[in-house]
Amino acid sequence: xxxxxxxxxxxxxxxxxxxxxxxxxxxxxxxxxxxxxxxxxxxxxxxxxxxxxxxxxxxxxxxxxxxxxxxxxxxxxxxxxxxxxxxxxxxxxxxxxxxxxxxxxxxxxxxxxxxxxxxxxxxxxxxxxxxxxxxxxxxxxxxxxxxxxxxxxxxxxxxxxxxxxxxxxxxxxxxxxxxxxxxxxxxxxxxxxxxxxxxxxxxxxxxxxxxxxxxxxxxxxxxxxxxxxxxxxxxxxxxxxxxxxxxxxxxxxxxxxxxxxxxxxxxxxxxxxxxxxxxxxxxxxxxxxxxxxxxxxxxxxxxxxxxxxxxxxxxxxxxxxxxxxxxxxxxxxxxxxxxxxxxxxxxxxxxxxxxxxxxxxxxxxxxxxxxxxxxxxxxxxxxxxxxxxxxxxxxxxxxxxxxxxx
Amino acid sequence: xxxxxxxxxxxxxxxxxxxxxxxxxxxxxxxxxxxxxxxxxxxxxxxxxxxxxxxxxxxxxxxxxxxxxxxxxxxxxxxxxxxxxxxxxxxxxxxxxxxxxxxxxxxxxxxxxxxxxxxxxxxxxxxxxxxxxxxxxxxxxxxxxxxxxxxxxxxxxxxxxxxxxxxxxxxxxxxxxxxxxxxxxxxxxxxxxxxxxxxxxxxxxxxxxxxxxxxxxxxxxxxxxxxxxxxxxxxxxxxxxxxxxxxxxxxxxxxxxxxxxxxxxxxxxxxxxxxxxxxxxxxxxxxxxxx
Numbered sequence: 001x002x003x004x005x006x007x008x009x010x011x012x013x014x015x016x017x018x019x020x021x022x023x024x025x026x027x028x029x030x031x032x033x034x035x036x037x038x039x040x041x042x043x044x045x046x047x048x049x050x051x052x053x054x055x056x057x058x059x060x061x062x063x064x065x066x067x068x069x070x071x072x073x074x075x076x077x078x079x080x081x082x083x084x085x086x087x088x089x090x091x092x093x094x095x096x097x098x099x100x101x102x103x104x105x106x107x108x109x110x111x112x113x114x115x116x117x118x119x120x121x122x123x124x125x126x127x128x129x130x131x132x133x134x135x136x137x138x139x140x141x142x143x144x145x146x147x148x149x150x151x152x153x154x155x156x157x158x159x160x161x162x163x164x165x166x167x168x169x170x171x172x173x174x175x176x177x178x179x180x181x182x183x184x185x186x187x188x189x190x191x192x193x194x195x196x197x198x199x200x201x202x203x204x205x206x207x208x209x210x211x212x213x214x215x216x217x218x219x220x221x222x223x224x225x226x227x228x229x230x231x232x233x234x235x236x237x238x239x240x241x242x243x244x245x246x247x248x249x250x251x252x253x254x255x256x257x258x259x260x261x262x263x264x265x266x267x268x269x270x271x272x273x274x275x276x277x278x279x280x281x282x283x284x285x286x287x288x289x290x291x292x293x294x295x296x297x298x299x300x301x302x303x304x305x306x307x308x309x310x311x312x313x314x315x316x317x318x319x320x321x322x323x324x325x326x327x328x329x330x331x332x333x334x335x336x337x338x339x340x341x342x343x344x345x346x347x348x349x350x351x352x353x354x355x356x357x358x359x360x361x362x363x364x365x366x367x368x369x370x371x372x373x374x375x376x377x378x379x380x381x382x383x384x385x386x387x388x389x390x391x392x393x394x395x396x397x398x399x400x401x402x403x404x405x406x
Numbered sequence: 407x408x409x410x411x412x413x414x415x416x417x418x419x420x421x422x423x424x425x426x427x428x429x430x431x432x433x434x435x436x437x438x439x440x441x442x443x444x445x446x447x448x449x450x451x452x453x454x455x456x457x458x459x460x461x462x463x464x465x466x467x468x469x470x471x472x473x474x475x476x477x478x479x480x481x482x483x484x485x486x487x488x489x490x491x492x493x494x495x496x497x498x499x500x501x502x503x504x505x506x507x508x509x510x511x512x513x514x515x516x517x518x519x520x521x522x523x524x525x526x527x528x529x530x531x532x533x534x535x536x537x538x539x540x541x542x543x544x545x546x547x548x549x550x551x552x553x554x555x556x557x558x559x560x561x562x563x564x565x566x567x568x569x570x571x572x573x574x575x576x577x578x579x580x581x582x583x584x585x586x587x588x589x590x591x592x593x594x595x596x597x598x599x600x601x602x603x604x605x606x607x608x609x610x611x612x613x614x615x616x617x618x619x620x621x622x623x624x625x626x627x628x629x630x631x632x633x634x635x636x637x638x639x640x641x642x643x644x645x646x647x648x649x650x651x652x653x654x655x656x657x658x659x660x661x662x663x664x665x666x667x668x669x670x671x672x673x674x675x676x677x678x679x680x681x682x683x684x685x686x687x688x689x690x691x692x693x694x695x696x697x
Contacts, residue, residue, distance in 0.1 A: 004507045015495055235491040239552065242456050242485035243508035246477065250508070397476065398459035 224312025
């Protein structure tokens with residue numbers, strides 16, 4: 001019974017308009033984003049720029065934070081994430097002057113001098129996108145030689161008091177976000193990591209999972225609630241409730257069909273994209289990891305689809321589709337906004353980020369945290385779907401949140 | 407396996423409202439009609455038998471199995487709810503096949519039973535018609551097909567003819583009679599004509615209580631020699647309605663022919679006539695009102 005129901009549910013999903021929309025959005029978004037991804041090349045010794053790497057050097061950390069502060073003071077707008085969502089803070093002139101004074105204290109230079117140096121620095125670069133990124137990554141405002149790191153922390157605390165919660169000047173944020181320019185040797189080390197550890201394809205598939213993960217925190221909600229709402233909308237609850245099939249067979253066949261139909265196209269898109277990366281690997285004389293598309297998708301994206309769909313099922317069955325959509329949209333957006341950077345696989349965020357091709361060593365240094373994160377969401381998904389089955393069984397005997405439901 | 411439903415002291419409360427009050431009822435094989443006004447508790451009773459509602463107290467045993475064993479009971483019963491529908495994007499064949507799968511039928515069984523049932527309910531030619539394009543009658547026929555698909559011992563049909571045109575209604579009643587040969591078909595309705603045309607054994611439910619249990623013939627006995635017809639002036643109609651239980655009115659100009667129920671001859675010009683189930687039902691309900 002289960003297998004037949006599963007196949008029938010898959011067909012139902014395939015015929016639904018929401019599924020067609022899901023496919024279109026996924027294809028357009030992933031192809032669009034991955035199409036713009038940089039091509040992996042072996043670094044040359046005479047390059048001007050090799051990218052950036054994370055830094056734990058206190059001078060660099062201070063220089064990065066001060067550079068960010070100088071630019072935000074110049075634009076008179078400060079990015080903050082007080083509740084996980086972006087909020088631009090605008091300060092009055094007095095507060096801006098206080099910040100300028102802090103920068104002056106940290107650098108030992110006047111504000112005007114700092115501004116002149118900033119303008120001169122950026123004038124060296126052209127207007128192109130790559131040059132702008134290079135300029136942004138390279139700009140640093142070095143602190144004065146006698147500024148101790150502990151004093152710097154106190155100054156940044158004052159900055160936070162002026163700007164408010166969730167700014168770039170909270171200790172956790174500026175320490176995590178510190179970057180320094182890579183040398184040729186750094187770039188070669190990274191290149192070897194991408195070739196040997198990732199087989200080229202692995203590096204791209206992480207990027208793929210980063211993009212797909214954003215959409216998969218939201219899109220499965222709609223497919224999940226549509227499946228659950230269909231029974232009520234079509235007025236078939238009564239007749240289905242009276243059938244012999246157990247609640248676990250009914251719910252699991254629907255749940256697994258939804259997951260399969262959402263996950264399959266992701267794997268197929270990943271496979272198609274991977275073929276070009278395999279070709280790229282062969283041109284570099286590297287043996288690609290042929291199963292990277294499936295191993296990364298299963299480990300990274302499947303738990304997310306499972307979790308989001310299971311919660312959509314649970315909330316739709318217990319409350320209604322509106323509650324499910326509102327709660328999960330909020331949670332999905334908060335998870336995206338709550339990511340502390342574009343390369344963060346630590347913690348329990350629903351959407352781990354790795355928006356770069358490479359940084360192989362850094363990724364594998366924290367990969368166990370990613371495994372734990374994904375295991376956590378898999379277990380939550382299993383818990384949510386078990387609760388859904390129990391609730392569905394209760395509904396079949398006339399139970400409901402507001403008394404008699406059918 | 408015995409084909410009976412035994413209900414003993416069954417009660418169902420929704421908060422402070424008592425929908426069923428200590429009902430006891432034995433139902434044997436064949437068509438059984440459950441008659442009563444809207445809100446009498448018919449649907450509640452049917453849902454309890456179908457395991458879709460929990461009883462508050464009492465005992466319900468279907469074919470020897472207590473209703474608490476819901477998974478076993480669900481294999482024994484076929485249920486057609488009052489407002490049956492299916493997913494609009496499925497056609498008749500797919501809908502029936504889907505519900506047959508939920509009833510636990512194997513592919514080989516479904517392959518023979520689904521077309522067979524569609525033919526029985528006269529939907530074989532429309533097997534590719536989408537549910538959303540079906541008329542009320544077609545949906546109801548699909549509904550009865552799904553309730554029979556797994557060959558259940560008990561079929562529970564809730565208000566099956568409501569909203570159907572006369573032709574569809576007659577066709578549907580005949581279909582119910584056909585399928586009741588070797589099982590229990592429990593038919594709930596507030597349309598007296600449905601019961602008269604299909605059931606021998608009936609129960610009348612009013613305000614959660616069984617106010618009559620017996621055969622149609624026994625129900626008719628309640629109004630034996632009590633139903634009269636007479637012709638009156640149309641202006642006298644209101645007066646007649648106040649004094650007697652009027653069950654039929656046919657106005658023709660200034661004269662009106664009325665059918666009424668009275669223990670004694672109402673007027674010299676009145677003549678006794680044959681009573682039908684509707685007269686008996688109305689009389690029974692009136693007696694309940696008086697009580």
